[in-house]
Amino acid sequence: MVHGESDGERRAERPGALLGREGELCRAGEVLRALEGGATPFVEVTGEPGVGKSRLLEEIAARAERAGAAVLRLGAGARDDAAVAEVPVRTRSGRPVLLVLDDLHRAEPVVLDAVRRARPAVLCAYRSRQAPAALSRLLCGLPADRHRVRIAVGPLTADEARRLAGTGLGARAAAWCAAVGQGIPRYVEWLARCPRLPGPAEVRADIDLLELLPLPAEPVSDAEFDGLDDICRRVAEAAAVIGEPFRPDLAAAVAGMTAPTLFAAVDELARRDLIRADPGDGGLFRFRHPLLRARLYQRMAPERRLAAHRCAVRHLGGADDVLVRARHLSRCARAGEPGAVAAFEAAAVTALAWSPATAGYWAAEGLRRVPPSAAGERDRRRLLVLLARALGGDGRLSEARSVLDGLLTAPPSGDSGGAARPTGGTAAQYAALTQLAAGYAQLQGGHGDAATLLETALERLGPDGAQAAALSVQAGCAALLAGQPGAARQYLRRAGATADHAPGPRVRRRALDAAVCAHDGDTASARGQLRVAVAELDALPDPGLAALLDSVILTAWSEWLVGTPGEALRHGDRAVGVARRTGQRQLLPGALLIRGLALYELGCLDAAIECYRESAEIARCEQAPEQTAVALALLCCAESWQGTVPPTGALADEACRRLRALPRTVATVAASGQLWAAGLWSAPGAGPGDPESFVAVAGGPRLRWLARCSHPRWLRELAEAEARRGRTQRADQWLKRADSVAAALGSPVQSAHVDAGRAVLALVSGRPGEAVGAARAAASAFSEAGMALEEGRALLVLARALAGVCQWTQLQTVLGRVRAIAADCGAGRLRELAVAEQRRSMSVAGRVREGSPAGVPPAARPVPPSGLTRRESQIADLVARGLANGQVAARLGITAKTVEAHLTRIYRKLGVTCRSSLVRALCAEPSALVADGAVQTGSLAGSGRSYGSIAASSARVATPSLR
Structure with missing residues (x-):
């Protein structure tokens, strides 16, 4: 009765074909429980061809057998209704009978009628699109007392399909198989069996890859074609x-038959569900799945x-798509x-505007067919230029530079290639x-290489003209990025007013001028x-902006x-x-980097983080080491704010290694500075945050x-680094320079950096009021500039200063704002710092009145006997600063279990039972903190030191780098 698909599917599908079928099996389990209760349900499993219906049927039948049912499978040999009519509801021993029928859409009408009259429980599978009229009558004519259950099997999710294809494949190849297979298990596995899969560039080219792949034989799909007349x-x-x-x-013309004959054949192919009407355009058709078309194409005689x-070429009209031709x-x-x-x-030129990979494919196809003649040499040169543009895009x-080097060293006829100046079109x-x-x-x-190329061209072309x-x-841009702003200004002066005649060159010149000034x-x-350049850029539509994309990126960087x-x-x-x-694609890493900088x-x-990660991935593929290193460095800094990357993380090490291997440029130095400010820069012989490095x-x-317009920010970072090391005089010198530069810049943001640095220096110097x-x-x-993270940093310093002057009410408000900023930004590290500061301040707030004068110490408390060891004093101090056990362990180079053991002894010696009580006890006991290596963070009874001076002392060692 049943033939065609099931046996082949059972052989081809592995147990992994049941991946992602938990919902269908759960519903089948309910049916099996009803079967045990005496019901005789009629269960239909439907879905696309290859989606795994037969495998699901086998799994349900196996579960029914384990549950005690008698399973009867009728295979391809049953051709009449006798086998079905003789199936009982129960066996002689009383076991329920489950009749399993696969590929029911292929059954003969008499067999379908027998199934309708049969009384045992039925489990069947069929293709709903290929269901004949007799099967529809069967389903509509089921007795009213039969419980009908329909289980629709759909494609796998993208993740499930990747897992199905992923055995022995890379992540990119598995994702391609999953996407092209459209989540249908048979097709996903079929693609995964190909001996060669396309590379990333071939996938981006989008040029009917399937028909060029070495597809292996697929018995079930081949059988569908073998059954055609x-x-x-x-x-x-x-x-x-x-x-x-x-x-x-067009199909009629290619097949060489009349329209009536063709449409009859189209109807038959549609009835067999080999082709379907195209949903996007009326009157067009497409195959049920692209793999079917590719397999049929490869089976044709050459x-x-x-x-x-x-x-097909002869019957394509002139208005047809050049890519189709x-x-x-x-x-x-x-x-x-x-x-x-x-x-x-023509195809390469057309595709270049939207898919350079496709353009590169067509340019390469043209080069393979260029005849060896003078006319052919001109064609070859044009195609090589197109190929270079496509490869670069x-x-x-x-690869693009290799093609261009060949073109530049072999100039066209009419140019000697030496010192002679090109003219006209050749120039x-x-x-x-x-x-x-x-x-x-x-x-x-390679900014230096670029400047050399451009300078050589300028020498050959002369100082005048649009070229x-x-x-x-462009040479000015290369000089600026190479860290030579003086040379960039000279190139701008050489450009003169010539660039102002056309909108494109004028915008480029103004964008560069703004960047040099910044x-x-x-x-x-x-x-x-910037105002002039932005006005012109904003007036352009996207197609007009495509040729000026590098200037848009440069403008965003200047802003x-x-x-x-x-x-x-x-x-x-x-x-x-x-x-x-x-x-x-070649400009995407730079655009993503500047977008990420603004978002950060x-x-x-x-x-x-998403921008930096994508930029690094694309730059790696492009073999662009500078952009890769910069993106990785910025990614480390952003993730460190989230608290997900430790200072010694592998990503930070890779970023530092890559940056040190590159020549110094504006981008690499700025990226190194970001890592240094975040405490992630590692230099030989220097510790994290070392100013000299x-x-x-x-x-x-x-x-x-x-860039000079950012100097106040960097000078502030240097001042804070010096202050954390107790070198307040050096810190003050850096801040004086920062104040002078910020005043000349007239930038509120840079002046804010100076104020933030002065606040830290005042704290460290014991002047919390200032x-x-x-x-x-x-x-x-x-806050006014919208720079949330910098606002959070400044507010954290403000909180420490308020604690120093005993303004507890304002302190809680400020810390609440810091926590809100941390939540909005997803900055887990900022939140941890705010919580630690709250713990430190609240340990003293209960003993010091609001607004107490800085010279009046808090009331003395009795000093309990402690007898803490040096290691216990270190651990107690770090816990009092708000560090968790794991952080204390990492700081001291011991395990968390060791920290817990020490804390148990500390609690016993000080007579406390929790961390907050420990903090209060330490604030009252100097002897616990005077051991070698400990830091004084509490008030010293009878010492004459106020809480304000103690807070300043704590800030000298406890104020971490917040960048």
């Missing part, structure tokens, strides 16, 4: 050659396939065939190729140039430098969107490698 097979093969979706009229492609020509055109090279070039920068081509090569060199971090102006602007600290001029992260985020968002839509500044940690990286005390005003001013300025 000659006419239906010819139509199906014509459709496979045309591609998806296909037009019936001569029939070649003839079909040639026929190129696909057919790629399967049948010979080298030197007239019109083929032009078709491939797809992020394959090394424009030479300038364009040089700009392209220099741009790719910059993306890989020379464009080259000068780097030099001329914020007024930078903002003026971030001058302290407007909101505007930087707006342009970063637009740059990322345009890069994705236009397929400019605004406190959106999760979104910033950062000064050395930044180019000496003048910090020449860092710290209150400075910290409050810094927090207010950061």
Whole structure:
């Protein structure tokens, strides 16, 4: 009775095909329990072909057998109703009978009628789209007392399909199999068995990969094609050659038959569910699954396939998509065939605007068919330029540079390639190729190489003309990023007013001018140039902005430098969107980096981390070491705020190693500074946060490698690092410089950095009253700029200052605001610091009145006998600062179990039972803290020291780097 699919599926599917079927099996379990109670349900398992119906049927039947039912399977040999009619409801021993029928849609009508009349419980599977009229009558004519249960089996989820395909495959290949297989187990496993899967570039090219893959045989799908008559097979093969979706009229022409014959065959193929109407466009059809078309295409005889492609080319009209024509020509055109090279070039030009990977494929196809002649050499050069643009746009920068190097060293006829100056069109081509090569060199971090290329071109072209102006602007950009702002200004002057004649060059020049001014600290001029550049950029639609995407990124970076992260985020968002839509993969890492910087500044940690992670992944694929290292460094800093990366994490080590291996540029030095400020920078012979190591990286005390408009921020970080080491005089010198630079910049944000640094220095110097005003001013300025994390840092310093002057009510309000910022930003580390500060302050707040004068010590308390050892004193001090057991263990290089054992002895010696009581006891007992290596954090009875001075002493050692 049943034939075709089930046996093949059982052989092909592994036990993993039941992955993700928990819901279906749960529902089947309810049916089995009803069967044990005497019911005779009629259970239908339906779904797409290959979705795993037969495997599910087998699993349900096996569970029924284990539950005590008698399972009767009727296979492909049953052709009449006798076998079904003789099945009893129960066996002689009283066991319920379960009749299992697979592929019910293939059964004969008489057998279906017998199934309708049968009384035992039935478990069947069928394809609903291929159900004949007799099966529909069976289902509608079931007796009223039969309980009908329908279990619809759908595709696997993306994660389940990846797990199914993942045996022996990489994550990327498994994800591709899952996506192309559309979650249907048979097709996912079929793809996973291919001896060769496409690489990332081939996947991005999107050029009918399936028909080019070496698909293995698949018995169930092959059987579907073997059952077709000659006419239906010819139509199906014509459709496979045309591609998806296909037009019936073109299929008729390729198959060589009349329209009535074709439509009859189309109806039969649709009835068999081999093809379906295309949901996107009326009158078009596509195969049930792309793998079916690919398999039928590969089963065709080579001569029939070649003839079909040639026929398709002849019947494609002039208005047809150039990519469709190129696909057919790629399967049948010979080298030197007239019109083929032009078709491939047209396809590459068309695809370049939205998919450089596709453009690269068609350019390569054209190059393979260029004839060896003078005309062919011109075609070859044009196609090589297209190929270089496509490879670069797809992020394959090394390959693109290799192609461009060949073009630049072998100039076209009419140019000697030596010192002679190119003229006319040759000059424009030479300038364009040089700009392209220099741009790719910059993306890989070779700013010096780019400047050399551009300077050589300027020498050949001369100082005048539009090409020379464009080259000068690009050379200025390379010089700026290489840390040579003076050279960048010289290139801008060489560009002169020539760049102002056209909108594109004018915007590029203004964007570079704004970046140079921002780097030099001329914020007024930078903002003026930005206003003009932004007005022109915002007026352009996305297609017009695609050619100026590098200038958009440069503009966003300048906005971030001058302290407007909101505007930087707006342009970063637009740059990322345009890069994705236009397929400019080579610019995506830079756009993601500037977007991440703006998000990080605004406190959106999760979104910033996502940007950094994607930027690092793409930059790795592009073999762009500078962008990879910078993205990893920024990712470490953002994750450290979340509290997910320890200071010695592998990611931080990798970022430091990569940055140290690269030459110093503006980007690498800034990234190293971010790691240093976060306490993650490791330099040989220097500890975390060592000021000298950062000064050395930044180019000496003048910090020449860092943008001058950000100097107050970095000088503040240096001052705080010196203050934490007790070197207050050095800290004061750094802050004086920061104050001078911030006044010249006229930037509220940079002035806020100076105020924040002064607050920390005042705290460390034992002047909490002075710290209150400075910290409050810094927090207010950061809040107005929308810089949430910096506001949280400043408020934490304010909280410590308020504790120093015994303003407990204000202190709780400020710490509440810090916790709210931490929750909004997802900054777990900021929250931990706020909680630790609250524990420290509350341990003293109960003993000191609100607003107590700084010179009046709190009331003395009796000193309990302690006798703490040196190690116990160290652990008690760290616990009093708010550190958890694991953090104490990491700080002292011991295990958490050892910390717990020490705490038990400390509690017993001090007569306390919890951590808060321990803190209060330590604040009252000096002897517990005077052991070698301990830090005094409480008030000393009778010593004459006020809580304000004690808080300042604690701040000197306990104030961590919050960046």
